Amino acid sequence: MRKIREFVIEKSLLSSALVTIAVTVGIILVLAIEAFSFFKEVSIFDFFTDTEWTPLFTKKHYGILPLLSGTLLTTFIAISVALPIGLSISIYLSEYAPRSFRKTIKPLLELLAAVPSVVYGFFALVVVTPYLQQFIPNLSGFNSLSAGIVMGIMIIPFVSSLSEDALFAVPKALREASYGMGATRLQTAFKVVVPAASSGIIVSIILAISRAIGETMIVAIAAGQQPRLTLDPTVPVETITAYIVQVSLGDVQHGSLEYRTIFAAGITLFVFTFLLNTLSFRIRKKYRQKYE
Amino acid sequence: MNSIQKNRLKDQLFKFWGIGCTLIGLVLLVIFIGGILIDGLSRIDWAFITDLPSRKAEKSGIWTPLMGSVWVLILTAIISFPISVAAGVYLEEYAKKNRLSALLEINISNLAGVPSIIYGLLGLEVFVRIMDLGASVLAGALTLSLLILPIIIVATREAIKAVPSSIRDASYALGASKWQTIWNQVLPASSGGILTGVILALSRAVGETAPLIVIGALAYVPFAPQGPLDQFSVLPIQIFNWISRPQQGFIDNAAAAIIILLLITFIMNGIAVYFRNKWQKKLQ
Numbered sequence A: 001m002r003k004i005r006e007f008v009i010e011k012s013l014l015s016s017a018l019v020t021i022a023v024t025v026g027i028i029l030v031l032a033i034e035a036f037s038f039f040k041e042v043s044i045f046d047f048f049t050d051t052e053w054t055p056l057f058t059k060k061h062y063g064i065l066p067l068l069s070g071t072l073l074t075t076f077i078a079i080s081v082a083l084p085i086g087l088s089i090s091i092y093l094s095e096y097a098p099r100s101f102r103k104t105i106k107p108l109l110e111l112l113a114a115v116p117s118v119v120y121g122f123f124a125l126v127v128v129t130p131y132l133q134q135f136i137p138n139l140s141g142f143n144s145l146s147a148g149i150v151m152g153i154m155i156i157p158f159v160s161s162l163s164e165d166a167l168f169a170v171p172k173a174l175r176e177a178s179y180g181m182g183a184t185r186l187q188t189a190f191k192v193v194v195p196a197a198s199s200g201i202i203v204s205i206i207l208a209i210s211r212a213i214g215e216t217m218i219v220a221i222a223a224g225q226q227p228r229l230t231l232d233p234t235v236p237v238e239t240i241t242a243y244i245v246q247v248s249l250g251d252v253q254h255g256s257l258e259y260r261t262i263f264a265a266g267i268t269l270f271v272f273t274f275l276l277n278t279l280s281f282r283i284r285k286k287y288r289q290k291y292e
Numbered sequence B: 001m002n003s004i005q006k007n008r009l010k011d012q013l014f015k016f017w018g019i020g021c022t023l024i025g026l027v028l029l030v031i032f033i034g035g036i037l038i039d040g041l042s043r044i045d046w047a048f049i050t051d052l053p054s055r056k057a058e059k060s061g062i063w064t065p066l067m068g069s070v071w072v073l074i075l076t077a078i079i080s081f082p083i084s085v086a087a088g089v090y091l092e093e094y095a096k097k098n099r100l101s102a103l104l105e106i107n108i109s110n111l112a113g114v115p116s117i118i119y120g121l122l123g124l125e126v127f128v129r130i131m132d133l134g135a136s137v138l139a140g141a142l143t144l145s146l147l148i149l150p151i152i153i154v155a156t157r158e159a160i161k162a163v164p165s166s167i168r169d170a171s172y173a174l175g176a177s178k179w180q181t182i183w184n185q186v187l188p189a190s191s192g193g194i195l196t197g198v199i200l201a202l203s204r205a206v207g208e209t210a211p212l213i214v215i216g217a218l219a220y221v222p223f224a225p226q227g228p229l230d231q232f233s234v235l236p237i238q239i240f241n242w243i244s245r246p247q248q249g250f251i252d253n254a255a256a257a258i259i260i261l262l263l264i265t266f267i268m269n270g271i272a273v274y275f276r277n278k279w280q281k282k283l284q
Helices: A002-041 A044-049 A065-095 A097-115 A117-133 A144-168 A172-180 A185-196 A198-214 A215-222 A240-249 A257-291 B003-043 B044-051 B064-094 B100-114 B117-131 B136-161 B166-171 B180-209 B210-215 B236-245 B249-281
Strands: none
Touching: A002 A044, A002 A257, A002 B100, A002 B117, A002 B136, A002 B180, A065 A097, A065 A144, A065 A185, A065 A198, A065 A240, A065 A257, A065 B003, A097 A144, A097 B003, A097 B180, A097 B249, A117 A144, A117 A240, A117 B003, A117 B180, A117 B236, A144 A198, A144 A215, A144 B003, A172 A185, A172 A257, A172 B180, A185 B003, A198 A257, A198 B100, A198 B117, A215 A240, A215 B236, A240 A257, A240 B117, A240 B180, A240 B210, A257 B100, A257 B117, B003 B249, B044 B064, B064 B100, B064 B136, B064 B180, B064 B236, B064 B249, B100 B136, B117 B136, B117 B210, B136 B180, B136 B210, B166 B180, B180 B249, B210 B236, B236 B249
């Protein structure tokens, strides 16, 4: 009797764990099926080479490039903000800061990531853009610059927290050897500790990029809704995520080609983040084996 | 200045740079929240909380989206809690080192990195269309449950890992079965950590906007939901809608609603940190 009960419990726990597999399969199936119907009507070649994305206009073009460039532009700006600041924080906290300071500041930094992204979007549109317009007069009301900067602030804790864990895990003996040679903390940090923790730092950067690519509300609010193939950070652009939001807000018929465009855009987004996440998982696994 | 002095100076300079970087994000956050308080605080009164939405900014309240958020939150907790804790227990206590557990592991780590808007597309197709739930509270809660599944699973595993094996050994020595040991010893000992993870995950769900927009949650709903199959709006969507309007009155409304949303988020985070500290003390 007891054996049967134990068996049933184990299997029901297993089935809960299998729900996670079902979610992944579900995501892939849903995206693939709808995207497949989309590509029956739009050629894949046009999708990747056409430089215009105007599915909601009368003259329709289905080129993903403008959405992709908008996504990569905001991501690039965000990473340019988050990377130097996040890395400096992690080096400071792990190599310089007193323990008590480290302990109080870490949860506060996590708070930056806990603020809902719609709030950051408000920040970018209502505070940052008007502020930047004082220095950049031709800055449009919607632009990738403020959206990117604010997104960068949001993902600082992603970079700093994971990098700091990696730096902190570097064995003390390496640092002491360096100090013994007369190196300063700065020299030790950049010549010994950072190289030793490089794989962990790379993982944190990859995850931050993946996070920035998938971020939606900040760009939907502050970057605009005009897909255009440009690297100019002062004009409105549209990201993949912002396009999905734009279509979802409108009244689009289920099963229409417009409806399917959001799945075609979605699968592009999914493939990007999936590759980045898999890459970071691989690196993390290798790195774990190195130290344990 | 010789090279030793130069290096020391650089070392000191980096220290100040590091402090500056650590504080800049927080300072910006404080400035920003201060600005929102100035814009929105005067707008908050009892009527703002209890009023229904309106075309006029000064008459609009947040009652329907607030109730929508509460409904979604409760349903999401009910749906996600048992599944994700069970999955966490399985992975930590039962799973053998084989291909299935390796697959589960990489899969969960991948799911945690899937953009939230993709979960919206999944929910739109599966819950709204195929299961025909429409853009209902239930469809929204199911979507958000899947979104926070990996977060709670990871937290559950961490919490269970922290339980000392001596507790398990003592239970087995008394003749308890594996499940009796887990139910009576391991889960109570890890409950603080699990609870922390659940609350943090739910606070993330409260702020989620994109997946709910994708499944079709509306910005304007005339009444608060009465049941799980009713239409709904949530606070972040109401905020998004108000931000998109040009009149200053709606911007003030958005600021006021943000204050309420941040209050909810920060209170939940505070409770989570409180549980974690209490639990960590108990474990030691």
